[in-house]
Amino acid sequence: MLTISLVMVLILVVAGLVMTFVAYPHRGQQVPQAPWLGAAMTRVAERAPLLDREQDEVPAGRGR
Structure with missing residues (x-):
């Protein structure tokens, strides 16, 4: 249970960093x-x- 909780927190942190990058430095x-x-x-x-x-x-000639 502790492992699942730690992995979920890590996923949320990475998602927050990606959202921050897209919202500010990327622009x-x-x-x-x-x-x-x-x-x-x-x-x-x-x-x-x-x-x-x-x-x-x-x-x-290739692809669509």
Whole structure:
């Protein structure tokens, strides 16, 4: 029971961080009460790998 409770709290914390990132740093704004959190999220987002636009495109004659 304790394990389930701890995992649920962890899930809620991660969900809160994702919502905070989408609401503020992703749009280029500072987090009002915790600017350090916004700065940390921005640093992590800059380090994340990105896909090239060319890799996302479907070649002609394939797909839909």
